[in-house]
Amino acid sequence: MKRKLQNTTNKLIPLVVILVLLIIWQGVSSFGLIPKYMLPAPSDIGKVLVGDFPLLMENAKVTILEAFIGLVLGIAAGFIMAVLMDCSQFIYNALYPLMVITQTIPTVAIAPLLVLWFGYGIAPKVILIVIVTFFPIAVSLLEGFRMADSDMIRLMKTMGASKIQIFIFVKLPGSIGQFFASLKIAISYAIVGAVISEWLGGFSGLGVYMTKVRKAYSFDKMFAVIFWVSAISLILIKCVGVLQKKCMPWEEK
The missing domain is CATH 1.20.890 (cAMP-dependent Protein Kinase, Chain A)
Known part of the structure; x- marks a missing residue:
């Protein structure tokens, strides 16, 4: 009680x-x-959220789709890099500094270049989301792999287990907690990254809508978009938490 x-x-x-x-x-x-x-007052922002809800939902679908594609590719890239760095110290020494460098480049600075190179379609937005999401995934998974139970690994080696078997049955299950922790960060980065990339060019999406209302000096609508983006991020983070509980029932107290 x-x-x-x-x-x-x-x-x-x-x-x-x-x-x-x-x-x-x-x-x-x-x-x-x-x-x-x-x-603008919260009451005015609330009126906009209610009045423009269909329009906000229409643009949110585009932003969420971009974020989802970029996040899936970012998870895949982060997982592959974490596995490679865990397998070889040489690969770790070669890749880790490059990964850190990608995170020191301001998102707002690289977005215009991606639009210049890949146009105003979905490609530059997805690439930007991959850049901002793969790093937390890779670092957290790598930490999880290296925190694996050393006694269990030695036991499996004495039983003749291969490196792949050790990875599948010890390292991978032991890194699930770190993965979900990083996924909560990455999923918020994905939404924000999608919005930022849409500021600099696009045909639809919450970032494009925000740019339009800002140019029209409709700051109540701009704040409504900010609230809406925050709400989407919080909902998705909550969904990750629910998924984590389903995948890790032993963590429940």
């Missing part, structure tokens, strides 16, 4: 803090302390 009460309290605290911040925000905007064209 005490544990359930504690869990409920832990869930309510963030909601209460968010509610208090929204109330303060509403008061600041309503009393004119900050002009509404600079900081």
